[in-house]
Amino acid sequence: MTDSFERFAPVERVIRIGALPYRFWCPPDVDALIDVEAFAADERIPYWANVWESALVLAEDIAGLEPAGRRLLELGCGLGLPAIVAARCGFQAMATDYEEAALEGVRYNADRNGAANLAIGLLDWRRIPDELDQFDLVVAADVLYEKQHAMALAAVLSRMLVAGGIALVADPGRARAVEFEPACRAAGLGVRKQPARRPLGATDGPAIDIYRVTHPA
Numbered sequence: 001m002t003d004s005f006e007r008f009a010p011v012e013r014v015i016r017i018g019a020l021p022y023r024f025w026c027p028p029d030v031d032a033l034i035d036v037e038a039f040a041a042d043e044r045i046p047y048w049a050n051v052w053e054s055a056l057v058l059a060e061d062i063a064g065l066e067p068a069g070r071r072l073l074e075l076g077c078g079l080g081l082p083a084i085v086a087a088r089c090g091f092q093a094m095a096t097d098y099e100e101a102a103l104e105g106v107r108y109n110a111d112r113n114g115a116a117n118l119a120i121g122l123l124d125w126r127r128i129p130d131e132l133d134q135f136d137l138v139v140a141a142d143v144l145y146e147k148q149h150a151m152a153l154a155a156v157l158s159r160m161l162v163a164g165g166i167a168l169v170a171d172p173g174r175a176r177a178v179e180f181e182p183a184c185r186a187a188g189l190g191v192r193k194q195p196a197r198r199p200l201g202a203t204d205g206p207a208i209d210i211y212r213v214t215h216p217a
Contacts, residue, residue, distance in 0.1 A: 005025075005104040006108075008027040008033075009028060010025035010027055010028070010105070010108070011025065011026060011027075013026055013051065015051065016200075017056075017060055017063050017081075018060065018063040018064070020063075022081070022084070022085070022109075023113065024051060024079065024081065024109050025105070025108060026050060026051060026079060027049040027105075030050055033046035033049055033101075047078065047142070048077075048078035048079060048097060048099050048101065048102035048105070049078075049079070049101075049105070051078070052141065052142050052172070053172060053202070054141040054170035054171060054208050055078065055081045055082055055142070057170055057197065057199050057208040057210065058082045058140075058168060058170040058210065059081045059082045060199065060200060061168060061170075061210060062085050062089065062091075063089060065137075067086070067090035067091040069092065070091055070137055071091070071093075071094075071135045071136050071137070072086045072091040072092065072093045072135060072137040072138070072139065073094050073096065073137070073138045074086070074093070074095045074139050074140065075096060075123070075125040075138065076125055076140055076141070077096055077097045077102065077106060077141075078102050078141070079102065079105045079109060080097075080106035080118070080120075081109075082141060083095035083118060083139075084106070084109060084113055084115045084118060087118040088114050088115045093115075093118050094119040094120070095110075095118055095119070095120050095121075096122070097123070098122065098124040100122060103120050103121075103122060106120055125140070125143070125152075125156055126148075126152050126156070128156055128159060128160065132160070134159075134160055134161060134162045134165070135160055135165065136161075136165050136166070137165065137166050137168070138156075138157055139167065139168045139170075140167075140168075140169050141169075142170060142172060142174075143169070143171075144169070144171050144176050144179075149176060150176060150177070150180040150183040151183045151186075153169065153180065154184045154186070154187040154213075157184070158187040158215065161189075161213075162215065164214075164217035165214075165215045166213065166214055167211075167212075167213035167214075168210055168211070168212060169210070169211040169213065170208050170210050170211075171208065171209050172206035172207075172208055172209075173207065173208075173209060181211070189215060190214035190216065191211055191212070191213045193209050193211050194212060
């Protein structure tokens with residue numbers, strides 16, 4: 001899997017999370033990866049091929065958490081920066097996406113950033129299998145872009161979080177995200193939106209909301 005990612009001719013990007021630099025490799029042109037047939041079948045666009053601002057802010061928040069042996073699941077991970085940061089910080093982390101090419105990139109970057117212990121799995125978070133375990137912390141970056149996603153994600157978090165667990169969902173202020181808080185409350189979850197901010201050091205680009213979702217103990 002690691003070698004196959006090189007077919008995208010990835011280019012290096014240095015990303016600093018906290019005091020640590022991460023040397024991340026990304027395909028150079030997202031638009032060149034668009035598959036017309038895949039889009040027609042499932043509206044798939046290769047958003048996975050970039051590290052977006054939501055992933056940066058989410059990774060920064062994760063880096064400030066105490067792992068304490070906790071299990072963390074990233075949904076719709078793309079290239080998996082938050083999950084890689086979590087694994088490097090000491091979480092028992094798992095990165096999941098429904099794009100196999102994305103997971104090739106996760107493994108490629110995990111191997112190059114001291115996170116070879118990161119578990120990786122092919123998973124469509126809209127269709128969680130019954131046998132998947134629950135997690136102490138579930139995270140997702142920029143996944144609230146379709147009409148049905150708010151309710152679907154709230155249902156997934158209610159299913160995937162252990163009692164007393166926490167989810168962090170990062171979003172760049174998309175119009176559909178306004179439906180997420182009421183969807184969480186309807187699912188019996190607590191939810192609080194943190195003040196929006198940009199990635200540390202950034203002076204332009206979108207300010208990112210982090211929704212902190214709690215599962216009642």
